[in-house]
Amino acid sequence: MSRKFALIIGSGWEHLSPQDGGTEVETAWGLPSGPVHRVCFGPTEVMCLARHGDGHALPPHVINYRANVVALKKLGADAIIALNTVGVISDVREAGQIAIPDQILDYTWGREHTIYDGRRAHVEHIDFTEPFSTDLRQDLLRAAVAANVDCFDGGTYAATQGPRLETAAEIDRLERDGADFIGMTAMPEASIAREVDINYACIAMIVNPAAGRGDQPIHDAVAASTETARNATMSTLQAFFRAL
Ligand code: HPA
Secondary structure (H helix, E strand, O other): OOOOEEEEEOOOOOOOOOOOOOEOOOEOOEOOOOOEEEEEEOOEEEEEEEOOOOOOOOOOOOOOHHHHHHHHHHOOOOEEEEEEEEEEOOOOOOOOOEEEOOEEEEOOOOOOOOOOOOOOOOOOOOOOOOOOOHHHHHHHHHHHHHOOOOEEEOOEEEEOOOOOOOOHHHHHHHHHHOOOEEEOOOOOHHHHHHHOOOEEEEEEEEEEEOOOOOOOOHHHHHHHHHHHHHHHHHHHHHHHHHOO
């Protein structure tokens, strides 16, 4: 089990209080979304990077995923726990709950998605059959059990381009494709992490039924469910780091 952990936090985590002013890191692909902070879970210090920037200004399609992941690699991370808000398409879980997905469908486009961009002497075609780290997923699932959090084991995360939400017909198509959850940020984050040999797993925080699936406007569902999903995530993280 790897030991140097990083969190990539997304929407709704602004209150996760850093212990420092942050470390600025430059990479061959430019600057990450912001400084890398340190947060503490008991005695464990964890790197923490806000995917959308400290002021939440960066939309999903503009984020420099390469710089973010490579910056964490440069600081020595060998495991990333990504926190991603999602809508739920299938009936595996409801808004307010969490899941540790095990598969990805990638519908994003136009993002700088690989470190193999022609500047290197070689290309490695990474094996992405299992897009998430099996060991890290299992450890997170064990932590959820220890924290008494109802967490779905598995499911397919569909990554869309955003920043707009989907149409109901798009969600129907994604369901036919086999998607359980829909979000905008796990790709190309997960594949770049694999390229630089960092174990990567995602806690999917379900904050709304996907378009056309709920009985209230999506933003009302998000407002009603985010805190519950965030509390479930926080309890899981605390149990995870306690168990190290
Ligand atoms: N669609 C795409 N991304 C999301 C959603 C959604 O419904 N909810 C949270 N992130």
